Each structure stands twice: as structure tokens, then as C-alpha cells.
Amino acid sequence: MLSATATETVRATLPAVGSAIEDITALFYDRLFYAHPELLRDLFNRGNQANGTQRQALAGSIAAFAGFLLEHPEQRPDLLLSRIAHKHASLGIRPEQYQVVHTHLFAAIAEVLGEAVTPEVAAAWDEVYWLMANALIAIEAGLYRQAGLPEGEVWRSYRVVGREEETGDVAVFTVAPVDGSPAPASEPGQYLSVQVELANGARQIRQYSIVGSRAGTLSFAVKRIPAGTGDVAHSADGSPAGEVSGHLHAEVLEGAELTAGTPFGPVVLDRESDRPVLLASAGIGITPMVGMLEHLAEQGSDRRVAVLHADRSPAAHAFRGRVDDLVGKLPQATLDLWYEQPDQGDEHRDGQAAVHPGYLDLTAVTVPDQAVAYLCGPVPFLTSARSQLLAAGVPAESVHYEVFGPDLGL
Missing domain, CATH: 1.10.490.10 (Globins)
Known part of the structure; x- marks a missing residue:
């Protein structure tokens, strides 16, 4: 003090x-x-x-x-x-x-x-x-x-053993340690730091959510951020946006080597609890939710799980089929989707999901009693979703959020 x-x-x-x-x-x-x-x-x-x-x-x-x-x-x-x-x-x-x-x-x-x-x-x-x-x-x-590491010794060499194009601008990279050792353990919801050497010599680092960990590998998803032109790519606000995601999408293919770290991140699924889980995400914020759902499905969990996701359109929605499959494996799970530009204007069902037009609206769903909520997405979405959860009676200490980039909310 x-x-x-x-x-x-x-x-x-x-x-x-x-x-x-x-x-x-x-x-x-x-x-x-x-x-x-x-x-x-x-x-x-x-x-x-x-x-x-x-x-x-x-x-x-x-x-x-x-x-x-x-x-x-x-x-x-x-x-x-x-x-x-x-x-x-x-x-x-x-x-x-x-x-x-x-x-x-x-x-x-x-x-x-x-x-x-x-x-x-x-x-x-x-x-x-x-x-x-x-x-x-x-x-x-x-x-x-x-993590079993000396202080600061988080980096190791990985090989890309798989690459999958999830959507037009989201790719999933699966990596395994080059030395043949097991991939480090991760908790559902954590992220992995990835370092790349750019054409201008800079070694830039970004964090990407882990969407799977099995058979000695880690999988993480990368959304390509549009960038401008010039020596350092710049977005409309002057920032060198997209230089790492663009490099990964354009240059890193199966068989390539990557420098990456050890999984970290404080917003993780409470695996010991039997309380209901509410997962609310927007856009690429769905990625940590995929990791949490993978764990719940692998464990055959019978917890009440409410999955809520908002996106620009069905075409932009990453992991749509995978989440639908995972929800189908959970006996007490529901899936609600909101699209700003839906394929159909009216509410309807599509596979496991109830689909709504517009933005995430908790009045359209039942928030489980005693739920623990996990949120991820842009700051305006987080602000709105958290406010709606508090208004629905979810205690503040039961609402956890992950934000990509500096945490301006704190």
C-alpha cells in the first residue's frame, strides 16, 4: 500500500x-x-x-x-x-x-x-x-x-502442419514444435503470441486466440486486416494496420516455420464449475469461444450453454459450421445469431441456430440463471453486451471479457 x-x-x-x-x-x-x-x-x-x-x-x-x-x-x-x-x-x-x-x-x-x-x-x-x-x-x-519456463523464455520454433481458409479473410494455422516436443498446454480461451519477420526487417508480435489444441499441436485463427500501401502498410487512420496478419495470410503456408510463444490469457473457461455458461461474441471475437466450446464438447459437458454471436453477414461469419456442430454435441446448448445483413430479413432457424436481424439483443433470449458470461469482440459490442447482461441480473463479477488490442475499457 x-x-x-x-x-x-x-x-x-x-x-x-x-x-x-x-x-x-x-x-x-x-x-x-x-x-x-x-x-x-x-x-x-x-x-x-x-x-x-x-x-x-x-x-x-x-x-x-x-x-x-x-x-x-x-x-x-x-x-x-x-x-x-x-x-x-x-x-x-x-x-x-x-x-x-x-x-x-x-x-x-x-x-x-x-x-x-x-x-x-x-x-x-x-x-x-x-x-x-x-x-x-x-x-x-x-x-x-x-508454464515451467525461466522468466521471459517463452519463444520457440514451430512448424505449420496445417492451414485452412475458414472464410475469405480468416485463416486457421495449426502448428507443432519443430523439435518434436509436445505443444505447450493451454486453457480454453487463451491466446498465443506469434512473431514474424517483415520485409522491412521488423520482428512484429501479435496475439491470436487458440481455437484448438490436440495431438501435440496448437491451432490459432488470424483475420486479415486490410492495409494500405507504402514501406509500412497504413490504414485509413495512419496506423500500420494489417502488416502481421497480411504477412501470415500471404507468406506463411503449410511447412513454413514460425516463432511463437506460450499460451497465456486470464479469461479462461472455469472447467471445474457446473454453472451455466453464456458465450457472447461479435466478428472475429468468436475465436476464444470456439476454444471453450471445443473443451465442453470434448468433455461431454451437460452444463447449460447459451452461445450468442453477432456478425456483419452469414458470409463473414467465421466458424459458423464448426460452432453449429459443437453446439449439437452439447445436450443443453442453444445458439442464437444476429446479422446486420442477414440472408433473410425475418427471424428463422438455420441448423442449430435461431437467426435474428440486427444487433445482439438479450431480450430475444433467455439468460440462464447463475450464468457465468464470457464476452469477446469490439469495444462497442463489449460495452453493449455487458450492460445488457447487468440489466438482465447477471452480477458484474460473473461477466468476463476479452478484447483484442489495448484494453481501453480498464
């Missing part, structure tokens, strides 16, 4: 720091990448840097952590810390890298706030930083131990 002196100083300065936090984090990344250009080239997601979402996420996490320390001095914001720690572990972050961040972050704070950063203010926010950093270091150390 914060010391008494630091608590009063942080409480007094949080409004000023909070109002300047995005300027601070923008300058921090500028300083960090100037001093260590290899971090932008080979570790940080250049798309999230270019469109500003990583800056917003860092700013939000620092402000949220500081606010939590003030409001709940005897507790720790484990949800926020767990999500960050799992992402860090998937990248192989090491304890010594937190000192590098500290150096450039506090230089940015001093430059942005100027004379307002007295020795007392610097000492108080130094406490905040190291409370957060040391908590993350401890959680990440536990994740590495759980």
Missing part, C-alpha cells in the same frame, strides 16, 4: 497528473523509442502505437491504479494487473525492463509537469509506479513458473 505521505500527495496531484497523462505517455513513448528503437521494431505493436491506443491504455492503467490505491488502500486491482501481466508474459517481458520504463516515464512526467514535480511529488508517484511494477513482476514470475 502507499505510505501515508505519498497517499496525500497522490490524492492532491492526481487531477493534474490525470489531465496530463496522455501528454506524459506520448512523450514517454517518444523518449523510449528514441533511446531503444529496437523496442518499437521488435516488441511493441506498431499499429497500436500509430493510432494512439497503446498510449491511451498506458495512461488509463496508471490513472486507474493510482485511483484504486486511494479508494481501496488495503486491496489490489487484480483484474487490471492480471490482464497486463498475461500480455507481458506472452511477450516474454523481464523484470529489468521495468527500470527502463521507469527512467523514461519519469523523465516525461518531469518535462510535462515542470516545476509542479517537486521532490515530494516525484517520490509519491515513484511509490505508485513501483507498487504497480513490482506487483506485475510478481504475477508474471508466477505465470512463468506455472
Whole structure:
């Protein structure tokens, strides 16, 4: 917890720091990448840097952590810390890298706030930083131990032993360790970090949901993100969007080698519970749900399972047939689909599914009593689905979500 002196100083300065936090984090990344250009080239997601979402996420996490320390001095914001720690572990972050961040972050704070950063203010926010950093270091150390790995040693060589075109813009890659050892264990709902070397020499990393793990292999799904032209492909907002997904789709065929990590991710199916499960997704957010359904079907689960998915159209809907088959193997499962551009305008049944026009609407379905909900999709979808679940009486602690990219919701 914060010391008494630091608590009063942080409480007094949080409004000023909070109002300047995005300027601070923008300058921090500028300083960090100037001093260590290899971090932008080979570790940080250049798309999230270019469109500003990583800056917003860092700013939000620092402000949220500081606010939590003030409001709940005897507790720790484990949800926020767990999500960050799992992402860090998937990248192989090491304890010594937190000192590098500290150096450039506090230089940015001093430059942005100027004379307002007295020795007392610097000492108080130094406490905040190291409370957060040391908590993350401890959680990440536990994740590495759980995976049976030395700290940061997450990467290994895999061979692509299968590739399947799920839709026009979604491909499933199945990989096995090149050395013949078993693929690392994964929990239903986790993701795998994949590193590729691009034509410009950058080694960029992205995380992809695991949609299957059997016979010593891991399968993950990749949606191709349209990209622009130029030395680094840019999307309409100026970010180098799609450079990794485009590379995987265009260059990585069966037989190729890939560098990938160890499965991580805090949003996983509770396999020990017998409570009903509600899986709600939109677009490519269906991928972690496929992993959860695969596990439930393999176990012959008799849990009540409500599967809800929203998509642009039936043609864009990835894993439509696979989910239908999995739902059919579960005796107490239902499947409801919503399409913005349905093949038919009216509600109808298609295989295992009840199909609705428009956006996900929980008033059209029965939310199981005592359900544990898992959500994945774009932030507007997550916001809407979570609000609907809370309004339907699902407790907040029973609603878990995964978001692709920086977690701006936190």
C-alpha cells in the first residue's frame, strides 16, 4: 500500500497528473523509442502505437491504479494487473525492463509537469509506479513458473502442419514444435503470441486466440486486416494496420516455420464449475469461444450453454459450421445469431441456430440463471453486451471479457 505521505500527495496531484497523462505517455513513448528503437521494431505493436491506443491504455492503467490505491488502500486491482501481466508474459517481458520504463516515464512526467514535480511529488508517484511494477513482476514470475519456463523464455520454433481458409479473410494455422516436443498446454480461451519477420526487417508480435489444441499441436485463427500501401502498410487512420496478419495470410503456408510463444490469457473457461455458461461474441471475437466450446464438447459437458454471436453477414461469419456442430454435441446448448445483413430479413432457424436481424439483443433470449458470461469482440459490442447482461441480473463479477488490442475499457 502507499505510505501515508505519498497517499496525500497522490490524492492532491492526481487531477493534474490525470489531465496530463496522455501528454506524459506520448512523450514517454517518444523518449523510449528514441533511446531503444529496437523496442518499437521488435516488441511493441506498431499499429497500436500509430493510432494512439497503446498510449491511451498506458495512461488509463496508471490513472486507474493510482485511483484504486486511494479508494481501496488495503486491496489490489487484480483484474487490471492480471490482464497486463498475461500480455507481458506472452511477450516474454523481464523484470529489468521495468527500470527502463521507469527512467523514461519519469523523465516525461518531469518535462510535462515542470516545476509542479517537486521532490515530494516525484517520490509519491515513484511509490505508485513501483507498487504497480513490482506487483506485475510478481504475477508474471508466477505465470512463468506455472508454464515451467525461466522468466521471459517463452519463444520457440514451430512448424505449420496445417492451414485452412475458414472464410475469405480468416485463416486457421495449426502448428507443432519443430523439435518434436509436445505443444505447450493451454486453457480454453487463451491466446498465443506469434512473431514474424517483415520485409522491412521488423520482428512484429501479435496475439491470436487458440481455437484448438490436440495431438501435440496448437491451432490459432488470424483475420486479415486490410492495409494500405507504402514501406509500412497504413490504414485509413495512419496506423500500420494489417502488416502481421497480411504477412501470415500471404507468406506463411503449410511447412513454413514460425516463432511463437506460450499460451497465456486470464479469461479462461472455469472447467471445474457446473454453472451455466453464456458465450457472447461479435466478428472475429468468436475465436476464444470456439476454444471453450471445443473443451465442453470434448468433455461431454451437460452444463447449460447459451452461445450468442453477432456478425456483419452469414458470409463473414467465421466458424459458423464448426460452432453449429459443437453446439449439437452439447445436450443443453442453444445458439442464437444476429446479422446486420442477414440472408433473410425475418427471424428463422438455420441448423442449430435461431437467426435474428440486427444487433445482439438479450431480450430475444433467455439468460440462464447463475450464468457465468464470457464476452469477446469490439469495444462497442463489449460495452453493449455487458450492460445488457447487468440489466438482465447477471452480477458484474460473473461477466468476463476479452478484447483484442489495448484494453481501453480498464
